[in-house]
Amino acid sequence: MKNALLLFIAFMIIACGEKQHDLTVKGQIKGLKKGTIYLKKANDSALISVDSLTINGDSEFELHSNLESPEVLFLYLDKNSSEKDRIRFFADKGITEINTSLKNFAFDAEINGSTQQKTLEEYEKMMSRFKDQNLNLIKEKFEALKANNKSKLDSLENIQNSMQKRQYLFTVNFALNHKDSEVAPYLALTEIYNAKINLLDTINKSLSVKVKNSKYGKELQEFIDKINESEK
Structure with missing residues (x-):
């Protein structure tokens, strides 16, 4: 009994001595032998490192950060060259797992973590369709310009303008339909x-109390307040 009590006390001392983190980001980068991984967050207009790890042979990593509320963070890879890659993800307290490859660091990323990340991925999937359509339009406009086909060029310009409006409205509607997610004010701000x-005010007023009190909820309110103040 005495030994068990001593073991329990020793365990509690060790546990209390370990630094506790709100967020753990871990995973593997296949093919990476050497390089430095950085966990970064936005601070005003700059990105600052909150943790880093130098890889030397082992492609697995684990990084940590404090987190007051769900927030977008970035996983950067410096491969000891002029080339730098980054992965954007929406973090919440707990564990986020990111597995990817050295060859296609950002493109191959598989992220398992917060519900906000799943919502952001849903939005990005739709945005990729808009981007593909826009690339096709740019190609068609270039060909019309080469052929000096002004009527087709004007028509394509109108289609592109209409698509941009639809993209805007989609983002607004997406934010309104996800008013209980911190992704909503983040999209409004970015x-x-x-x-x-x-439109921004409509999104802001629709947010749940929890989201209003989050990092991006507060920033959206401040942003709207500044606009209203400047228009007085």
């Missing part, structure tokens, strides 16, 4: 920050 104030 994707449609130059939208009409009434």
Whole structure:
């Protein structure tokens, strides 16, 4: 009994001595032998490192960060060259697992973690369709320009403008349909920050109390307040 008590006390001392982290980011980068991995977050207009790890033979990694509320972070890979890659992900408290490859660091990334990340991926999947359509339009416009076909060029310009409006409206509707997710104010701040104030205000007013009190919820309110103040 005495030995068991001593073991319990020793365990508690060790546990209390270990630094606790809100967020753990771990995973593997296949093919990576040497390089440095950075976990970064946005601070005003700059990205700052919150943790880093130098890889030397073992492609597995584990990084940590404090996290007051769900937030977008970036996993950077410096491969000891001029080339740098990064992976954007929406983090929440707990464990986020990111597995990828050295060859296609950002493209091959498989992220398992927060519900916010799943919501962001859903949005990005739709945005990729808009981007593909826009690339096709750019190609068609270039060909029309080479052929000096002004009527087709004007038509394609109108189609492109219409598509951009649909993309904006999709983002607004996506945010409104995900008012209980921190992704909603994040998209308002990063994707449609130059939208009409009434659209931003509509998103802001729809947010749940929890999301309003999050990092991006507070930032969206501050952003709208500044716009309203400047228009007085």
